[in-house]
Amino acid sequence: MRSPLKEYEKRKAKYNILLKKHQKYMDNLSNLRLAVFVLGLVILIRMYMVKLYFLFDSVVLVMIILFCYLAYLHKNIENKKKYIAALEEVNETSIKRLKGEWKNFQDSGEEFIDKNHNYSYDLDIFGKGSLFQWINICRTYIGRQRLKEILTEKPEDKQSINNRQCAVIELGPKIHFRQRLEAEGKIICNDKQDTKELFSWIKERNDYILEKKKVWILRVLSMVTGITSLTLIVRIIDYVIAVLLDTSRSAPKIFYIIPYYVPIFLIFIQCVILRIKREDRMKNLIIAEKYNYNIKTYRNMLKHIEKHKFKSKYIIDLCKMLCDNDAKSAYKQIDTFSKICESIVSRRNTLYPILNSILMLEYHWTISIERWKTKAGNDFEKWLSIIGELEALCSIANIKYDNPHWSMPEIITGASMITAKNMGHPLLGEKRVCNDLSVEESYQVMLITGSNMSGKSTFMRTVGINVILAYAGAPVCADQFCCTIMDLYSCMRTSDNLGQSISSFYAEILKIKNIVKASKEGKKVLFLLDEIFKGTNSRDRHTGAMILVKQLSRTGNLGFISTHDLELGEMAKDKNSKIRNYHFSEYYRDNKIYFDYKLKAGISPTRNALYLMKLAGIEIKENNEVE
Template identity: 35%
Template sequence: MINYYHQRIEETEKNIEYLQRRDNYLSMGRLLGFVLLVISLIISISTLKLIPGAVTVLLAIGFVQVVLIHLKNHANLTRENTRKGLLTNEIRGINLEGNNYYSGAAFRDPNHDYTLDMDIFGEKGLFHYINRCATGVGNKALAGWLSDEPTLNTILVRQQAVKELAKKKSWCENLRVELYERRIKDFDAEHLPEIKKTLPPPHNIKIWITASFSILAITLSAIIFAGINASLLLLPVFFNYFFNARMNRFTSTIKIQLEGREKTLIDYHYMLTTLEAEEFSAPYLKNLQEDLLLEKNNATTAIAYLQGLSKKLDYSLNMIVGAILNYFFIWDILTCIKISAWFDKYASKTHLWFEVAGKLEALISLANLENNHPQWNYPEFAENKFELSGKEMGHPLIAEKERVSNSFQWAEGSFITIVTGSNMAGKSTFLRTLGVNIILAQAGAPVCAGKLHISLFRIMTYLTITDSLSENTSTFYREILRLKKILESVREDNNVLLLLDELLRGTNSADKAKGSMAITRELINYKVPAVIATHNLELAEMQKSYPQEITNYYFDIIIDDNNKMKFDYKLKTGVCNTFNASLLLKEIGIDIER
């Protein structure tokens, strides 16, 4: 895939080179056209003859055309530079060298079932690796998919949509370029309905509007037909002045709400129009298009109408034009009434429109993941519980050259896996590999595995437990709190997959062994599937008492003739018998055998 991006970058650079040359020519053309226009204008004014005047008009028309062409060319040049940046970003992303898109740091939640332990959010986390969303609603949608519990049907229809979008590389690329260039600042949909609350009762407004236009009509008739002095026009001016003053709070509220948001409306309008115009076969994508349909028109038409009303308000920003429009024709009041009616009619639907935009971006992010990793595969989901098997599973955030993939399968009837191994042998990474691939699977994305066959699980983890000075809690007490939450959850619902790393690490070895075994027995009693990484061999010995329920795996180390450790990071069946704490201590000058 990297070769594809290099090829696209070369094509884009050729376009940039052409557009840059054209931009230079057009800049010189604008300068020359301006000079000629000024000279021609001077000649035509000094001579007051027809031919110089006609030439000046033609030059003015030509100059305007050159300016418009130059602006369009410059926009295309900017777009192609953005495209080159995004294509370069894809190469960096595949090589795990970073991502220009948002890291999702705001979505970090230390109390979530798994996102903190699985490094989902934050710099160089899974979200950051996948994310290609330029809007807040897109980031929110993708974050939700990586942290929520979907239904099986939701996962499957997302998969179909992702697969279809992955085939529309150019369409997705063009949309991403436009959105990244625009960097949409999200329209605050939550506050849209509040605007209409400042509007006085409709009958009040109708009376004032009727009075305003009646006074204007009577005044104009009196001046035109009765020959009354034109100073009578001050009557509608004074009336409308007081009317505008009375409605100032109403019009100001709407202007403040719309201030700076016209560009946002244009950006969303572009995005939703692009979605509406494309043909899709995946039901999920078709449903997104249907969500934009209204009774008589569609969302994009409604947004375009509001955008037009917003522009009408801008007309009155000019002091002279604004005075004429407002003191004769109550322009702002009428426009704001129409905007209020728009909010009254559509405010409840805007959430859905923005959600559609967000879901589309999230799907494009997952489709981009598929295109960047064609060797990855989509998971298969089992209808029954306790299905978990994978072939050549790897962690997506480990570089492919360094990644060691492992296969894993629960034996028939087994649902507890004990993973033993020495320090740094790969136990914790294996737990994260399992967790991250299941999270990807349940988001509707391809997984970093040759094959993955799983039941639908709620994931809960126990990996990163630390003390808290702000909460005045020790590591062990925080472990207890975490275990309490886990056990309360599994007692209510055993369709939870637990990924547990070194239970009760904050206490002494004897209590740790007894406590870990008691917790494991509790999980067996409630038939809760779990993968438990541990140094505790007594935990692995439980397989003798529960041969059907427990399966043992381990990660091994090789110690060469020079007492140097070598790790192969390969998962094997059985129990680890080689540990390396003494060797690691020896490397820092501590010999435990002295």
């Protein structure tokens, strides 16, 4: 099996070659269009000079048809080129992700940062250098929202995790499906545009415009006006040609039967009708035009989804919901809607005011929109949620494909526990140092001591982020991983909030209060506490920490606490203690400090604060006084 990096490089090279070919096609078509125009102009001038007037109209018509056909081909190839460019970019991004250059990706999910969330801020789930920035390939607003929910909400039960695991295992090798779904999504101009307005608009109903009598009158009136106006337009064109070529009029007499004032009168009547409730119609047209590209993209994504066959029951059940509307698929329904919205965009054409006054396009578009809403509008949000779900699953499946040696975690029921073999931090790449872990029912709290920079905080973040991946249905950065479903809380990164007049110490107290409350409510709590009560004096910190550790070590909870307070380690000596001591240590060589970042049993035997002070230039005497 080819490595992920080589597969991405091969695909990027293939799409790069296709891009060059399509650019060449486009250049040739542009040259051909120019040649057709010049040649046609020369022929028309020659015909005028030799007075072949009877062929003049035919040549003009042929030129227009040929020119429009070449323009259509050019636009079609241009669209294909954009799609291929998107696929090339997808593979380039995948290569950067594997090479550790993902921290420069534009979408970091910064707007999802919530300092009050139970764990997301402490564990770098969103923002620069975050888990979201690393894995996200969602290109729709609803897909990004769904991925955010998966990473920040406790799973309902073991089955929901297993469902996602099965889907991720199937989607992992489907690189063709995942990349093309992402490429389709790249067409959206603004993937952070909230869809609430779109959903709300589609749920609105205007039964007034759908009354059969009104629809019948509007259609008959616009048809009659259109036909009579056509006779007037032909007469005008015939007159202009006759004047320019100095010939008699050649249009058939049938176009002169209807008096010229009839279509003028009908157009006047329609202009009056167009003023009735125009604001309501304009709201429909503006929103349809605003979301035109989004709807077109949703259509293409649904088409891509519907033509694939899946084996995972979870994905199969999702796809079934795309075909339960009168046996007509979601793609076909949205395709109809997309065509309506695309035609509405044409009102930006300079001829639109004239055509609208003749054909009352505003009314016909509004009728088409309202009929579509009535027929399929209730399912629209559901269809988009399926797109979002599959985008989120593909983001997680990317981890599976890019890291084939990572293991799928085992989720079990029963007492709170976590066991892991060779577990590392997924965001550290080749720099990661892996550790084994076993926290089972016999004890509930790991008290981690160690010197500064030895790896205590990183280890706890490693535990937390792998638990989040496990709950998301993703593979984890470990050879083996097993855990139960718990409510994850952390208190690792606190700061002053001047706007709310909250000090970092009080912010820490509020976080710990939430953990204690959840524990008292009988929840299975997994807590990660880094240097608790560091904002107060040493005596209060020690006393408070002892009380908190004892309180959180009750049955059902499981947690990790890092501290420099070595005296807290004495709590593990109690006969019925549910606390175990672990530590990280450093070693010295050639007057330099080194860390192995390996977890070891027992209380830390070393301290390095004074040594680090010396490295900073602070001269310390034998009795630890500062010179």
